[in-house]
Amino acid sequence: MRRLPPVLLEDGCPRELISLIRTVLAACKEISFRVGQGALSGVLGSTLDENIQGETQKKLDVLTNQLLKDILLESGYVKAIASEEEDFTVAGNPDANYIVAFDPLDGSSNTDINSLVGTIFSIMAAPEGSDPADPSIFMQPGKNQVAAGYVLYGPSTVLALTTGKGTRFFTLDKTHGTFLLTQDFASVPEETSEFAINASNQRHWQPAMQNYINDLIAGVTGPRGRNFNMRWIAAMVGDVHRVLCRGGIFTYPTDTKDPNKPNKLRLLYEANPMAMLIEQAGGIASTGTERIMDIQPDAIHQRVAVILGSKNEVETCLSYHK
């Protein structure tokens, strides 16, 4: 089995980028250990604080954010970071060439029930001569990403990584502390009969999504003429991993539940990196009206609608939005 750096060197990945990815993964190995310790390490449950987005922070949100932040800033490989758990971007080494956006613990509501969680990251080049303290360096569309990935802390710890030459899976060998390549070139099947959506929001969706899901649920006697199965992990990282492994469509659409928050998922550290991983595996990632990676961000905590997964099924869903 091949280790991470040789694989990336074969792709022609710059050494500095490889070192940065290794730095992210060093933090993820520590997170994997802490998450695995569960109640033994006293890290379950919530803090009394809320993040800037008004969400209650879990103790593990705070701990994992601090771990990633410290390791990245101390490494000298990053010009600035943006995190779901930080109100503002944080300046790093002014001479560094890369910026990193991350969700330190996606699906953190799953921590207390010993279910799937993960770390999602997105790496872009810092504009030349840019000021590390200027948040506008993150206002780049997802198509500018030079690497994206997630580490899923499940029964095994799995890294999904792309540097623009396909999406690969690596599994953490916990005996030696090394991510080993376990699947070269993941490929999302074009056809699927599986969908993932939080169906409790159905009455709040826009008509296009209502109609699409109704037709899936109608099954063999409905317009689609076949039965569909549903899965929902409540951690995008777990749902996207399933889609990358066996296909499917995952969506968190626009809804009217909270007029101040029509979309749930964050562009910079959820939608963009997942879109790159999915597209690099042959799938599609859209908001319903545009390609996710074409969106020009206007705020670091910006949220977008997400529809991603198997090519033919996402195209069918998009046809309802036309």
Ligand code: AFP
């Ligand atoms: P948390 O990290 O706050 O648990 O949110 C996870 C998430 O952003 C995404 O990973 C899930 O797909 C989605 O929220 C689940 O949302 P619902 O709780 O509304 O189903």
